[in-house]
Amino acid sequence: MEFTLNQIAEMLNGRIEGDGSITVNRIDKIQEGKEGGISFLANEKYEPYIYETGATAVIVSQDFVAQKSVKTNLIRVKNAYTGFTQLLEAYALILKSYKTGVEQPSYFDESSSIGENHYRGAFSYVGRNCTIGNNVQIHPHAYLGDNVKIGDNCIIYAGSKIYKNTQIGNHCEIKSGAVIGSDGFGFAPQEDGTYKSIPQLGNVIIEDHVSIGANTTIDCATMGSTLIKKGVKIDNLVQIAHNVIIGENTVIASQTGISGSTEIGKNCVIAGQVGIVGHIKIADKTTIGAKTGVPKNITSSGQTIFGFLGMDIKNFLKSYSLFKKLPELQDRIKELEKKG
The missing domain is CATH 2.160.10.10 (Hexapeptide repeat proteins)
Structure with missing residues (x-):
């Protein structure tokens, strides 16, 4: 089942940077993205993948600033994680076969x-x-x-x-x-x-x-x-x-x-x-x-x-840091007792 980026952007109240007429038919992880797939970037540790992903489009937050050239199409939304969740929910509804x-x-x-x-x-x-x-x-x-x-x-x-x-x-x-x-x-x-x-x-x-x-x-x-x-x-x-x-x-x-x-x-x-x-x-x-x-x-x-x-x-955490030092503190106490 295929959707254009324009259709997805409209559903997510997002803005296209790229070709909105292109279609996608799959949801991919950004590090595994291939042509025809759509991914998202919400965690900064995954940012390097956006510059090399093969995904057709990536959903990003409005405030995302690319540090170098991005080859894929972008869909900017208020919050990338929330937007991608909305997309997953809609996709799940399509895939789910409601029996009667x-x-x-x-x-x-x-x-x-x-x-x-x-x-x-x-x-x-x-x-x-x-x-x-x-x-x-x-x-x-x-x-x-x-x-x-x-x-x-x-x-x-x-x-x-x-x-x-x-x-x-x-x-x-x-x-x-x-x-x-x-x-x-x-x-x-x-x-x-x-x-x-x-x-x-x-x-x-x-x-x-x-x-x-x-x-x-x-x-x-x-x-x-x-x-x-x-x-x-x-x-x-x-x-x-x-x-x-x-x-x-x-x-x-x-x-x-x-x-x-x-x-x-x-x-x-x-x-x-x-x-x-x-x-x-x-x-x-x-x-x-x-x-x-x-x-x-x-x-x-x-x-x-x-x-x-x-x-x-x-x-x-303060108590645990002291707990880890108990053997060392015990040795120091023994030394002080000997000196006393």
């Missing part, structure tokens, strides 16, 4: 309803009293329990399990193997040393424009709702416990675990293998580095937290 119709065998309870232009794959299951919107794709082996609600333009990928009473908004993606609404980890210790299971009676609510990664688990609330607010992006293999609240536009990387009843603010960035204890609050715009343990509330917005038993990253 119903494959058999599959099960759809007669008490449930589904909107227009839907797709239900083979061996999918939809339980009682479900309400499903327009343009929803339910792929093979996906399971929807009773009383599930799903908005418009959602994709439920193969093998996903959505337990009863879960509510999912519009424009959401639930990737393969994700489990939404399973019982929270609730057990009461008994006098004889055993544990008694606490019924988990709540549900999970997922708002609009949320992406849930493959094999991620989100537990239902003990009472009330586990809440994933709009715009949240969750990676693969993440565990979110009962009654957790994730604020708007927060992103969470793989292998993170969030314990029960914790509230995470909006626009937070949580890196991989982070462990967060239960019943705490994390302020808006907090960044938590990989493998950090978070044992208490983070009350100030905009902090970066790092380290086992997480602390402010500047304090952590």
